[in-house]
Amino acid sequence: MIAALIREQGGPEKIEVTEAENPRLKSGEALVSLRYASVNHVDIWVRSGAFRITLPRILGADGSGVIKEVPDEADVKPGVPVVLYPLLVDRTCRFCTSGREDQCENRALLGNQTDGTYAQLISVPTYNLIELNGIDPKVASAVPVTFMTAWHGLVSRAALKPGETALIWGAAGGLGNAAVQIAKLIGATVIATASNDQKAEAAFKAGADEVIIYTKEEVPSHVMTTTRGKGADVVFDSVGSATWQQTIKSISATGRIVLPGTTAGRETKVDLRDLYSRQLTVLGVYGGTKAELQSVLEHVRARKLTPLITREYDLEEAAQAHADMEAGRIIGKAVIRIPSRYSSKSPFFSCIG
Secondary structure (H helix, E strand, O other), rough: EEEEEEEEEOHHOOOEEOOOOOOOOOOOOEEEEEEEOOOHHHHHHHHHHOOOOOOEEEEOEEEEEEEEEEEOOOOOOOOOOEEOEEEEOOOOOHHHHOHHHHHOOEEEEOOOOOOOOOEEEEEHHHHHHEEOOOOOOHHHHHHHHHHHHHHHHHHHOOOOOOOOOOEEOOOEHHHHHHHHHHHHOOOOOEEEEEOHHHHHHHHHHHHOOOOOOOOOOHHHHHHHOOOOOOOOOEEEEOOOOOOOHHHHEEEEEEEEEEOOOOOOOOOOOHHHHHHHHOOOOOOOOOOOOHHHHHHHHHHHHOOOOOEEEEEEEEEEHHEEEEEEHHOOOOOOEEEEOOOOOOOOOOHHHHHOO
């Protein structure tokens, strides 16, 4: 098969598109012929060296395709279009058995601890297969990591309620765009942030009631003016140290901070008096459960949630996709097209063959 992998961590140039061994199926696993993968910040963190991984590693957490081979006892059959639940979980630990498989003691993420979706084939436990049932496979590939994480953070962890105000940082990115849509689906008033007019337009299209262009206006002042001095009930902050102090200044007393990532810095100063005196809640978020992903997909199927896909790349352009995301050139989501085969006459095939 052909795959986009890294043999050492570093910049986008470390991504190599080459022949790789076909996956070897273990007991209870299915073989999936992938058609689309989508690009996430976690893919960049894996590639750049933010995580310790075993090398070489095929990148990619999100993917959709068609079942090629399954065990005889499986409930699904070959030929069925599926999207992948990206977390590998043991289903037996204390967290899994209490409904918190997102925190599985032996969890692994596709493209991180195991090979991922930037490839023609992948083997995963049959548990990780979710039938598309009418969802476009390209659309489905852009859903799991971002929408599942946003759902887990806003719905399951923060329990955002209709009528509350949510501040969503980075609303033009894949995760922020998902958070805006989910917050509006719940019935919240959504204040979003963006860096320029083009990205602000994308946030409005996702459903934001107001968009603050943070390069032109101070976010906490705008939030306090809009909320008449109260502040946001929930702040969805996936940026990290670059926005933490503004998040603290923007949130209401007894508010909830949802922290699903740190795209711009992992370390910051925290005045603990802010947390205890205003009784704030900080909610760490990592992924989500299969049930949460299935809930999201039901809304996608009903066209109540839709990932914003603005860029498409061929598999051999995976390095360019990473470079564009790091440079902030992608609004919403980027997907990678994965061909079922490469022609022997293709210039790409001849260069690797």
